Amino acid sequence: xxxxxxxxxxxxxxxxxxxxxxxxxxxxxxxxxxxxxxxxxxxxxxxxxxxxxxxxxxxxxxxxxxxxxxxxxxxxxxxxxxxxxxxxxxxxxxxxxxxxxxxxxxxxxxxxxxxxxxxxxxxxxxxxxxxxxxxxxxxxxxxxxxxxxxxxxxxxxxxxxxxxxxxxxxxxxxxxxxxxxxxxxxxxxxxxxxxxxxxxxxxxxxxxxxxxxxxxxxxxxxxxxxxxxxxxxxxxxxxxxxxxxxxxxxxxxxxxxxxxxxxxxxxxxxxxxxxxxxxxxxxxxxxxxxxxxxxxxxxxxxxxxxxxxxxxxxxxxxxxxxxxxxxxxxxxxxx
Numbered sequence: 001x002x003x004x005x006x007x008x009x010x011x012x013x014x015x016x017x018x019x020x021x022x023x024x025x026x027x028x029x030x031x032x033x034x035x036x037x038x039x040x041x042x043x044x045x046x047x048x049x050x051x052x053x054x055x056x057x058x059x060x061x062x063x064x065x066x067x068x069x070x071x072x073x074x075x076x077x078x079x080x081x082x083x084x085x086x087x088x089x090x091x092x093x094x095x096x097x098x099x100x101x102x103x104x105x106x107x108x109x110x111x112x113x114x115x116x117x118x119x120x121x122x123x124x125x126x127x128x129x130x131x132x133x134x135x136x137x138x139x140x141x142x143x144x145x146x147x148x149x150x151x152x153x154x155x156x157x158x159x160x161x162x163x164x165x166x167x168x169x170x171x172x173x174x175x176x177x178x179x180x181x182x183x184x185x186x187x188x189x190x191x192x193x194x195x196x197x198x199x200x201x202x203x204x205x206x207x208x209x210x211x212x213x214x215x216x217x218x219x220x221x222x223x224x225x226x227x228x229x230x231x232x233x234x235x236x237x238x239x240x241x242x243x244x245x246x247x248x249x250x251x252x253x254x255x256x257x258x259x260x261x262x263x264x265x266x267x268x269x270x271x272x273x274x275x276x277x278x279x280x281x282x283x284x285x286x287x288x289x290x291x292x293x294x295x296x297x298x299x300x301x302x303x304x305x306x307x308x309x310x311x312x313x314x315x316x317x318x319x320x321x322x323x324x325x326x327x328x329x330x331x332x333x334x335x
Contacts, residue, residue, distance in 0.1 A: 007074030174331035196299030
């Protein structure tokens with residue numbers, strides 16, 4: 001049977017496609033535009049998106065024919081203050097995926113969630129999956145991802161579809177076109193400030209390991225009674241790093257100066273709050289340079305206990321921290 005990767009030309013989705021093909025699997029990719037990257041060679045391509053229109057469901061129905069496993073990696077990752085795009089892509093799009101999985105007889109759905117769905121803007125030390133969602137979200141991305149995650153997990157109890165959600169934290173790697181390029185751009189334009197005291201410890205994960213976790217989840221998701229069915233899993237390197245030491249290491253690899261200027265967490269929080277209000281009132285597009293959520297992510301310690309993934313999925317990092325950083329250093333000219 002075929003495995004389908006929604007968002008299979010993206011950073012994580014592309015690595016899932018590569019690993020599936022490497023294992024000799026039949027792979028189909030659903031993406032928004034014709035891919036140019038060679039990592040999808042050997043995969044069947046369907047063009048379309050997962051936005052919340054009726055027409056998109058028709059595309060999904062065609063793409064899902066004779067598919068056993070769907071990896072849903074596509075989402076809108078942003079710190080924008082406008083709700084509608086998050087709702088349409090992350091929630092309605094995911095509901096469409098669930099509906100069509102059930103219509104077409106897809107057996108397994110592996111959903112890419114986010115560790116941010118449980119981030120409550122407080123220090124989080126070695127947290128596990130028993131931590132509840134925050135009572136109130138201050139950013140639309142984790143709010144929408146948590147709502148989509150709930151839809152996915154609830155479906156495991158009410159239908160023959162088997163589901164689980166994977167929560168990676170800060171996916172990085174040599175083909176990153178999102179996180180590190182944004183960091184480098186801020187450094188080049190003199191807009192990068194350390195937030196807080198610079199001692200906060202966080203988790204990261206190399207994209208190869210994040211993709212491996214998805215494949216292991218699909219393999220372990222055998223039937224309704226599997227502990228993986230309806231479960232969530234944190235994924236990381238299992239080796240937390242000092243946030244700002246790591247950022248400085250990456251900047252040095254790129255030949256950029258280390259972060260010299262700093263701002264307190266409380267000041268960054270207030271600035272973020274003011275910018276969020278201004279963007280909403282003036283209906284400004286794009287992203288504020290600072291938000292309350294971003295300030296908390298940059299200033300507070302937050303790292304994960306991945307014992308559950310190790311136990312249920314047999315997860316161990318494929319790429320070590322040392323090897324991942326070496327590969328990252330070698331790829332800097334492409335970023």
